[in-house]
Amino acid sequence: MENADETVTLKFNKTGESYELPVIKSSIGPNVIDIRRLYAETGYFTYDPGFTSTASCSSAITYIDGNKGILSHRGYSIKELAEKSNYLEVCYLLLNGELPKNEEFNKFSINITKYSLLHEQLKYFFRGFRRDAHPMSIMVASVGALSAFYHDSLDVNDPKQRELAAHRLIAKMPTLAALAYKYSIGQPFIYPRNNLSYAENFLHMTFAVPSEKYEVSPTLAKAMDKILILHADHEQNASTSTVRLAGSSMANPFACIASGIASLWGPAHGGANEAVLNMLDEIGSVDNISKFIAKAKDKSDPFRLMGFGHRVYKNYDPRAAVLKKSCDEVLGELGIENDPQLKLAMELEKIALEDEYFVERKLFPNVDFYSGIILKAMGFPTSMFTVLFALSRTVGWISQWKEMIQEPTHKIGRPRQLYTGAKPRKYVPIDER
Ligand code: CMC
Numbered sequence: 001m002e003n004a005d006e007t008v009t010l011k012f013n014k015t016g017e018s019y020e021l022p023v024i025k026s027s028i029g030p031n032v033i034d035i036r037r038l039y040a041e042t043g044y045f046t047y048d049p050g051f052t053s054t055a056s057c058s059s060a061i062t063y064i065d066g067n068k069g070i071l072s073h074r075g076y077s078i079k080e081l082a083e084k085s086n087y088l089e090v091c092y093l094l095l096n097g098e099l100p101k102n103e104e105f106n107k108f109s110i111n112i113t114k115y116s117l118l119h120e121q122l123k124y125f126f127r128g129f130r131r132d133a134h135p136m137s138i139m140v141a142s143v144g145a146l147s148a149f150y151h152d153s154l155d156v157n158d159p160k161q162r163e164l165a166a167h168r169l170i171a172k173m174p175t176l177a178a179l180a181y182k183y184s185i186g187q188p189f190i191y192p193r194n195n196l197s198y199a200e201n202f203l204h205m206t207f208a209v210p211s212e213k214y215e216v217s218p219t220l221a222k223a224m225d226k227i228l229i230l231h232a233d234h235e236q237n238a239s240t241s242t243v244r245l246a247g248s249s250m251a252n253p254f255a256c257i258a259s260g261i262a263s264l265w266g267p268a269h270g271g272a273n274e275a276v277l278n279m280l281d282e283i284g285s286v287d288n289i290s291k292f293i294a295k296a297k298d299k300s301d302p303f304r305l306m307g308f309g310h311r312v313y314k315n316y317d318p319r320a321a322v323l324k325k326s327c328d329e330v331l332g333e334l335g336i337e338n339d340p341q342l343k344l345a346m347e348l349e350k351i352a353l354e355d356e357y358f359v360e361r362k363l364f365p366n367v368d369f370y371s372g373i374i375l376k377a378m379g380f381p382t383s384m385f386t387v388l389f390a391l392s393r394t395v396g397w398i399s400q401w402k403e404m405i406q407e408p409t410h411k412i413g414r415p416r417q418l419y420t421g422a423k424p425r426k427y428v429p430i431d432e433r
Helices: 038-042 077-084 089-096 103-115 120-127 135-150 159-185 198-207 218-230 236-247 253-264 272-283 286-297 318-334 340-354 358-359 365-378 382-406
Strands: 003-011 018-024 064-065 070-071
Touching: 003 064, 003 103, 003 365, 018 038, 018 135, 038 286, 070 077, 070 089, 070 318, 077 318, 089 103, 089 198, 089 218, 089 382, 103 159, 120 135, 120 159, 135 159, 135 253, 135 382, 159 198, 159 253, 159 382, 218 318, 218 365, 218 382, 236 253, 236 382, 253 382, 272 286, 272 340, 272 365, 272 382, 318 365, 340 365, 365 382
Parallel strands: none
Antiparallel strands: 003 018, 064 070
């Protein structure tokens, strides 16, 4: 990290004391004020719940400019990656920092393919779940359980073991996700097939049944691959920060990714695409849109328009732009442009984009708005939407985790607090209270 040629002076008006704080240079985007010595030198903490102005780490993986609607990985724009690359290549890029040469890509793909099988005993875990268990609850549990099976990739201090854990996680997530789905509908588990691409293999394990031949549609496989690319990483969001915080104590990578999955599950984060479809169900018909838009604007009503707004993007979400196009292709291929729920979604999008409340607050449709629609059209039940997000994001989580562990100055994450509780007081025995 390099200091910028500027400093910031912090002045306490009450005492007149002032402190000079260094500024660290970013490669693009805002520089940061270095407050690491603030408490030691002044006795003060900073207060920033929700981290709206705090860089919790330095990272060279993903860059977002929310005002301009920019998202890039290792310098490559998401639009270009979604158009020209494929998910496994993006995985390699996120993990290793550079796009692979042919030979490197082949080796990486073979590695990921070879680890796609699960330990047979892991399947018995599934039987303990009720059939109506949410697949995300199964994912949190089964990814955490991987640490009980792969003891040769738990030592976080060994770079080889870290790499092995990363490859295993990327390889096994589709198998686990498909298994969670098959379990919920009572169908037999379909084993991975090594001759298929990553996206094709996932669709195959999810939708094939042993009793008939299943051909993966190239349009659907392409759309699936795009969805995977678009969700692969997104800087220091809630789930990624959770993975980093869990990993900062040197916890094993499988446990850390399980913590990320738990955080992703919430409706304000990865659960939003599922919430979009549930909301469309609740709205019911185009005639009710204005009533629900009014509810979304009413501050006394907790209802929010799911799939709209983003903490970082105050412009069109660049991932949403790519998916909107993909959405048209998938609906065209499946011949379901006239599905009433999809029509409702399109009408809602149009009305919200023109509404002053949404325009003023820069609340654009986010990636979840379209991913929900595409995934529904592909045949995924809504409960699987967040699972797909977790599957795509695993590479981002593990790349960020790996980056953190490799950082020479890495420390356990330990935020401080603004205490607002009771001052010291004397304990009163129970019968005197
Ligand atoms: N519907 C109605 N009003 C909204 C919405 C919405 N979806 N999102 C934000 N607002 C309003 C909010 O009430 C506030 O209004 P005011 O300034 O009058 O008080 C203003 O817009 C700013 O909102 P905020 O709560 O300060 O924004 P935030 O950055 O804290 O929240 C968000 C971001 C994504 C949690 C929020 O926009 C939201 O709840 N959206 C719906 C859920 C959703 O689609 N989440 C997926 C995010 S993308 C996937 C991911 O990266 O995880």
